[in-house]
Amino acid sequence: MTDLFEPFNSNFVSQWENAPAYVVVMAFFIAWIVCWLPIALILTKVLHWKPKQPLQPEQKIALVISLYLLAPLILLLTNWLTNQDEAAYGWIGDFSILYSLFMGFGWGVVSLVFVFGCQLYFGFCKFKLSNLESVPSTLFSIMLVALLVGGVEELVFRGFLFTQLEQIYSVWIAAIISSLIFALLHLVWEQRETTPQLPGLWLMGMVLVLARFADNGSLGLAWGLHAGWVWSIASIDTLNLVDYTDDQKYEWITGKNKKPLAGVAGIFCIGITGTILYLML
Structure with a gap:
C-alpha cells in the first residue's frame, strides 16, 4: 500500500520544494488560520465571548496562546514539504541561542526601565504598587506568555517570513515587508488601540531584523529583546504599576491609550536599541 502512494507523495513534496x-508564505498563513479557526470557535464558546463584545484580557490570552502553540506545528509541516531546516530561519539548536535569549531579555527590560525611569523623573507618570502578594506569581506567568509570544513571533516573522521574502527581494525590502506584515497583523486583536502603534510596531520589526543579523543569523537576541519588551509592558499594565499624571497633555510622549509604542518614549527606546544593534554589525 505504501509503495502504491510513494510516487504521488514524492511528486507532491517535490512540487512544494520548487x-x-x-x-509558500501564503500557504503557511492560510493553513495556520484555517487550522486555528475551529479551536478559536470552541474557545469563544467556552469563554462566553460574543462577536460584538470587546475581548477581555483572559479571553485574549487564551486565544493568543492557542494560536501561537499551533504555529510551530504548521511550520514543521511547511519545512517538511519545502525541505527546509529550522536552522535556515535562525532557530539554532544549541546553548548559544539560550545565551542570546538571556542577554536580549535583560537588554529589553533594562531599556524600558530606563524609559519609564525618565518619565517618572520628569513627572509624566507616578509609580504605585499594591497587592504585593500577587506580584511574584503574576510576573512569572506573564514571563511564560512573553517567552511564548516573543519566540513564536520571531520564528514566524524574523525567521520564516523574512527568510522566504529574502529569496525574492533584497535584504532591506524583505525586512520592510516582513515588518509591515508583522505590524498590520496586530490589528486582528484590537484596532482602536493598535492603530496608533503601527509605526512603532513596524520600527520594532525592523530593529528585530537587525538583532538577528547582530546575532549572526540566530533568533536568540531578537527573541530575548521581544520577550523582554512584552514582559515589561504587560507587567506594568497588569499590575497597574504606573499612573499617568496627564494623559491628554503628555500622551504624545508616554503613548496614546497608554501604549509606549504610540508615543515618543517607546519610539526612542526602539530607536536607541536599533542604533546600538546597527553599530554591532
Whole structure:
C-alpha cells in the first residue's frame, strides 16, 4: 500500500520544494488560520465571548496562546514539504541561542526601565504598587506568555517570513515587508488601540531584523529583546504599576491609550536599541 502512494507523495513534496517563496508564505498563513479557526470557535464558546463584545484580557490570552502553540506545528509541516531546516530561519539548536535569549531579555527590560525611569523623573507618570502578594506569581506567568509570544513571533516573522521574502527581494525590502506584515497583523486583536502603534510596531520589526543579523543569523537576541519588551509592558499594565499624571497633555510622549509604542518614549527606546544593534554589525 505504501509503495502504491510513494510516487504521488514524492511528486507532491517535490512540487512544494520548487514552489515560489510567495506561494509558500501564503500557504503557511492560510493553513495556520484555517487550522486555528475551529479551536478559536470552541474557545469563544467556552469563554462566553460574543462577536460584538470587546475581548477581555483572559479571553485574549487564551486565544493568543492557542494560536501561537499551533504555529510551530504548521511550520514543521511547511519545512517538511519545502525541505527546509529550522536552522535556515535562525532557530539554532544549541546553548548559544539560550545565551542570546538571556542577554536580549535583560537588554529589553533594562531599556524600558530606563524609559519609564525618565518619565517618572520628569513627572509624566507616578509609580504605585499594591497587592504585593500577587506580584511574584503574576510576573512569572506573564514571563511564560512573553517567552511564548516573543519566540513564536520571531520564528514566524524574523525567521520564516523574512527568510522566504529574502529569496525574492533584497535584504532591506524583505525586512520592510516582513515588518509591515508583522505590524498590520496586530490589528486582528484590537484596532482602536493598535492603530496608533503601527509605526512603532513596524520600527520594532525592523530593529528585530537587525538583532538577528547582530546575532549572526540566530533568533536568540531578537527573541530575548521581544520577550523582554512584552514582559515589561504587560507587567506594568497588569499590575497597574504606573499612573499617568496627564494623559491628554503628555500622551504624545508616554503613548496614546497608554501604549509606549504610540508615543515618543517607546519610539526612542526602539530607536536607541536599533542604533546600538546597527553599530554591532
